[in-house]
Amino acid sequence: MSSRASYDLIEDEEEEEEKSVNPTEVKMSQIVMPCHCNHRQDLSVGQLLKWIDSTACLSAERQAGSPCVTASMDDIHFEHTISVGQVVNIRAKVNRAFNTSMEVGIQVSCEDLFSDRHWRVCHAYATFVTQRTNTGKRVALRPIVPHTQKEQVEYSVAAERRRVRMVHDDIIKNLLISGSIQQADRSLECNTVVAEKTKVESVELVLPPHANHQVNTFGGQIMAWMVNVATIAASRLCQAHPTLQTIDMFTFRGPSQVGDRLLLRAIVNNAFKNSMEVGVRAEAYREEGPNRHINSAFMTFEVLDDSGKPCPLPQIRPEPHEGERRFQEAIARKKIRLDRKYIISRKQSEVPLSVPWDPTNQVYLSFNNVSALKMLAAKNNWRLSTEKDEVCLYTVEQKSMLSFRVEAVVDVPAHRAFCLLAELSNRTSWDTHYKKCELIHRVDDDDLIYRVVTPSVHQDAVASPTSSNQGERILQDFILLASKRKPCSSGDPYVIALRSVSLPSYPPFDGYNRGEVLCAGFTILETKNNMSLISYYNQASPEVLPYISTDIAGLSSSFYHTFCSCSHYLAKNRLQPAF
Ligand code: COA
Ligand code: ADP
Numbered sequence: 001m002s003s004r005a006s007y008d009l010i011e012d013e014e015e016e017e018e019k020s021v022n023p024t025e026v027k028m029s030q031i032v033m034p035c036h037c038n039h040r041q042d043l044s045v046g047q048l049l050k051w052i053d054s055t056a057c058l059s060a061e062r063q064a065g066s067p068c069v070t071a072s073m074d075d076i077h078f079e080h081t082i083s084v085g086q087v088v089n090i091r092a093k094v095n096r097a098f099n100t101s102m103e104v105g106i107q108v109s110c111e112d113l114f115s116d117r118h119w120r121v122c123h124a125y126a127t128f129v130t131q132r133t134n135t136g137k138r139v140a141l142r143p144i145v146p147h148t149q150k151e152q153v154e155y156s157v158a159a160e161r162r163r164v165r166m167v168h169d170d171i172i173k174n175l176l177i178s179g180s181i182q183q184a185d186r187s188l189e190c191n192t193v194v195a196e197k198t199k200v201e202s203v204e205l206v207l208p209p210h211a212n213h214q215v216n217t218f219g220g221q222i223m224a225w226m227v228n229v230a231t232i233a234a235s236r237l238c239q240a241h242p243t244l245q246t247i248d249m250f251t252f253r254g255p256s257q258v259g260d261r262l263l264l265r266a267i268v269n270n271a272f273k274n275s276m277e278v279g280v281r282a283e284a285y286r287e288e289g290p291n292r293h294i295n296s297a298f299m300t301f302e303v304l305d306d307s308g309k310p311c312p313l314p315q316i317r318p319e320p321h322e323g324e325r326r327f328q329e330a331i332a333r334k335k336i337r338l339d340r341k342y343i344i345s346r347k348q349s350e351v352p353l354s355v356p357w358d359p360t361n362q363v364y365l366s367f368n369n370v371s372a373l374k375m376l377a378a379k380n381n382w383r384l385s386t387e388k389d390e391v392c393l394y395t396v397e398q399k400s401m402l403s404f405r406v407e408a409v410v411d412v413p414a415h416r417a418f419c420l421l422a423e424l425s426n427r428t429s430w431d432t433h434y435k436k437c438e439l440i441h442r443v444d445d446d447d448l449i450y451r452v453v454t455p456s457v458h459q460d461a462v463a464s465p466t467s468s469n470q471g472e473r474i475l476q477d478f479i480l481l482a483s484k485r486k487p488c489s490s491g492d493p494y495v496i497a498l499r500s501v502s503l504p505s506y507p508p509f510d511g512y513n514r515g516e517v518l519c520a521g522f523t524i525l526e527t528k529n530n531m532s533l534i535s536y537y538n539q540a541s542p543e544v545l546p547y548i549s550t551d552i553a554g555l556s557s558s559f560y561h562t563f564c565s566c567s568h569y570l571a572k573n574r575l576q577p578a579f
Contacts, residue, residue, distance in 0.1 A: 022151065024094040024144070026059040032084050038241070043082040045244045046224030048108070049073075051090055052124055053220025056104040057212070059092040060128035063102060066139045067212070068128040070219030071101060072165060073250040075340070076124045080110065081243075087111040089118070095151070096158035097141035098488075101129045103158045125161060131214065143489065149380040156374040159488035164367050168249055175332040175360050191314045195323050198236040198268040198278075198316075200229045206260045206284075217256040222282055225264055226250075226297055230278040233266040234301040237276055238313055242301035245275065246337065250297050260284040263291065270318070270330035274310035275302050277330040298333055335360060343368050354516050357449065357481065357501035365501060366447050369483040372519040373497040376403055376537050386551070388560050391567075393551060403519075404548055406563045407535040412570040414526040417534060418494040420573055421522050421566075422484040424450045430569035431562055435475065440506060446485065451506060452478045456513050476513040479506050482521075493523040534570070536563065 028051055030036075036047045053070055060068040082088055092106045106124040111117070130139035146155040202225075204210075210221045227244065234242040256262065266280040278299050283291040302310040318327035339361040355365060382394040382405060394405040410417065420426060428434045436453035443449065456476040478500060485495040500516040508514040519539040524532050540548050550556040 022093050022147070024059050024063045026055050026062065026092050028055040028088075028090045030088045030090075032082055032086050032088060034084055037084050040081075040241065041084045043084075043086075043088065044224075044227075045078065045247075046227040048082070048088065048121075049223040049227065050218065050220035051088065052092075052106050052108065053126070053218055053223065055090045055092040056106050056124075056126045057128060057218075059094055059104050060102055060126075063094040063097055063144070064128075064130045064139055064141055066133075067131045067214050067216075068102075069131060069216055069255065070252055071127040071129045072252065073127075073219070073223070073247075074125040074161070074165065075249050075337075076122050076247045077341075078122050078244060078246070080119065080121050082110045082121060085113075087113060088121070093151075094144055095125075095154040097144050098162065100138035100140060101127050102141055102144075103127055103161065105154055125158075126219075127162075127165065131216075149378060152378045153375050156378055156492075157371045159492070160367050160370050160374070160485075162488075164363055165249070167363055168251075171336060171360070171363055172329065172332060175336065176329060192317050193237055193268075193271075193314045194317045195267055195269075195319050195327075198233045198266075200232045200236075200264075200266045202229050202232075202264045204262045204264065206256060206258050206262060208258055211258045215258045217258070217260065217262075219250070219252055222252070222256065222262065222295060223247075223250055223297075225262060226266075226280040226282055226295065227299065229264045229266040230280045230297075230299045231301075233268050233278045233280075234276060234299075237268045237271060237316065238301075238303045238311075240303045240311075242276075242303050244299055245302050246300040248298040248300075248333065248337070250295060252295055254284075254292050254294060256284045256292075256294055260286065262294070267323075267326075268316055269298070269323075269326040270334075271313045271316040272334065273312060275300050276313055276316070277333065279326060279330075298330070300337070339364050354479070354500040354502045357503055359443075362443055362447065365481060365499075366443075366483045369481055369497040369499045369519075369521075370485055370495055372499065372539075373495060373521045373523070373537060376519055376539060377405075377493075377523055377535070379403075386557075386560075388557060389564075391560050391563050393559055395548075401539060402545070402548065403537065403539045404551075404559075405535050405537050406559045407533065408563060408567060409527055409531050410534050410567045410570050411531050412574040413530045414494055414524045414532040416574055417524045417532045417570050418484070418486070418496070420570055421524070421534075422482070422496050424448070424452070424480070424482050424498075426569075430565045432565070433562070440479075440503070443481075447481065447483050449501065449503065450480050450482060452480055453512070454478070454515070474511055474513060476515045477509065478515045478517055479503055480517060493525040495521065495523055497521040534566070536566075 030051055032043045036043055038044045057068060089109045089111055092104050095103045095105045104126045108121040109118050110121050132138050144155060146152040204225050206217050211217050263283045266278055269277045269279045278301060280297050282295045284294050285291045305311050318324050343355055343361060343364040344367060357365060379396050382396045384392055385395045386393045391408045396403050425437045425439060428437050433454045434452060438451050439448055440451050441449040454476050456474050479502060480498050481501045483497045487494060498517055498520040521537055523535045527533050551559050
């Protein structure tokens with residue numbers, strides 16, 4: 001945990017939202033005692049993970065009404081250290097129940113009793129699974145009904161996080177196959193430590209205090225043991241006390257019980273300029289029988305100087321074969337961590353426009369695309385701006401951003417509307433702003449990249465002096481990632497999310513202004529009588545602002561006409577294929 005980041009104080013306004021009663025919410029408060037601390041008198045991450053896991057497990061069991069186990073814990077980034085004498089407040093609630101698994105959201109904050117300040121330490125998402133009953137089946141979960149706007153957002157985005165979780169292992173594999181990994185720099189051999197020197201092997205006997213009432217080992221306890229050996233390995237590289245910055249996703253592959261011996265092995269896989277990756281493998285065994293693989297995790301450590309700045313680290317010389325492979329894989333994981341941090345920001349306003357797309361960040365761009373639209377749709381302060389023939393235009397202002405939503409019930413089944421609208425090239429047949437729309441890359445069945453050409457909204461826009469179209473009004477083009485999602489469960493809408501990306505093979509063309517879309521798209525909700533509530537959203541970038549302002553001011557009804565044209569197109573094609 002680092003003490004460098006600025007303190008993210010918890011504001012009263014946010015606390016208000018949290019005050020609504022959620023039946024799955026569980027809170028734990030602990031005063032940090034010396035026995036919970038490391039050598040610097042800061043709370044050890046292992047202890048914190050045990051508290052996080054216990055709180056989350058109690059929340060999951062409230063929803064399930066039966067025993068649950070930790071299946072996984074998503075990546076955690078620690079923003080701050082917590083000192084002895086301070087209070088840790090942990091709040092966990094179930095964001096969404098799927099079939100037999102559920103996502104629990106956990107907020108950790110620190111309270112200074114003397115100054116009465118509270119600040120965020122980290123947030124985490126854990127997946128818990130109900131245990132099998134005597135019949136061998138897992139208990140099926142009741143669905144969660146979100147009440148507040150924040151719960152609605154978490155509920156909606158949880159489906160997208162689950163999707164990312166399921167492909168997590170494949171992302172690493174694909175990245176390695178794609179061969180984009182750099183070779184180790186062997187030129188600076190002077191300050192080098194052989195990896196073997198950092199190797200740790202340690203055993204733990206699982207006793208009743210390490211397990212729950214079902215004699216299953218607590219996931220938090222295993223994570224704490226893993227952090228312990230990883231810290232020793234990291235210390236051996238830097239010969240100092242390292243600080244744990246980030247933990248990658250923990251996945252519990254199989255259960256462990258009281259009486260198991262847990263074999264924990266760790267080694268530094270790679271050391272970068274200021275941070276190092278330590279890998280840990282946990283296996284369980286009994287006196288007889290094979291070792292069972294329980295968990296493998298990767299942690300990033302830094303060494304901080306007195307002013308909190310990260311210090312340069314020695315290089316690592318990996319062991320041959322397996323060590324070399326892990327050295328390379330650590331580089332791949334570092335790229336993934338950076339992509340995640342860059343793209344999956346919790347605040348949409350901090351996400352850059354037109355992120356360069358590549359196959360390795362695709363999953364995060366797609367997540368960002370869909371979650372941004374879901375978050376926009378879940379806002380509770382939409383205001384009706386104009387209404388004409390039951391086509392409604394709503395607006396919402398957030399900080400300096402204006403967004404709009406055009407909505408109407410259309411006589412078309414939701415699935416059919418989804419198919420028609422998800423194929424963006426069809427849009428030229430109903431949207432006069434779409435002059436051209438070509439599919440330039442099919443990433444997979446759910447994610448496609450298009451180039452869209454529209455008239456430029458800048459009235460004075462003319463082609464550049466070097467352009468062959470000199471003097472003519474120029475056009476505008478967009479490179480858009482379209483991510484389409486079917487409902488995860490009944491009551492969810494279909495989603496088609498659009499955002500700008502950049503592709504090296506499609507640089508801005510001469511004669512075209514390159515426009516950018518931060519967040520746009522459709523949600524389609526099944527309504528009565530096989531009809532659909534179709535909503536179109538757009539977070540207004542400068543490119544669309546002139547259109548919106550004239551509509552909102554009542555000077556034009558361009559949205560109304562475009563939406564009517566869309567409705568006619570959908571109704572006309574409600575049965576037969578579009579083309
Ligand atoms: N992350 C998140 N969810 C996961 C998951 C993972 N890594 N692996 C499985 N799941 C979910 C599945 O999506 C499914 O959810 P759904 O029913 O809501 O659709 C649910 O878990 C059960 O899947 P199933 O196929 O029946 O189980 P499995 O055979 O894949 O086993 C575990 C999954 C997690 C139950 C199993 O690996 C296990 O027992 N792990 C150890 C758990 C434990 O004891 N933890 C404490 C510390 S050891
Ligand atoms: P991988 O080798 O593909 O990384 P593993 O699950 O085998 O996956 O191991 C996870 C991590 O645990 C490794 O990256 C390594 O850092 C550490 N590790 C595995 N085996 C050992 C070992 N025998 N000694 C020390 N550390 C180990």
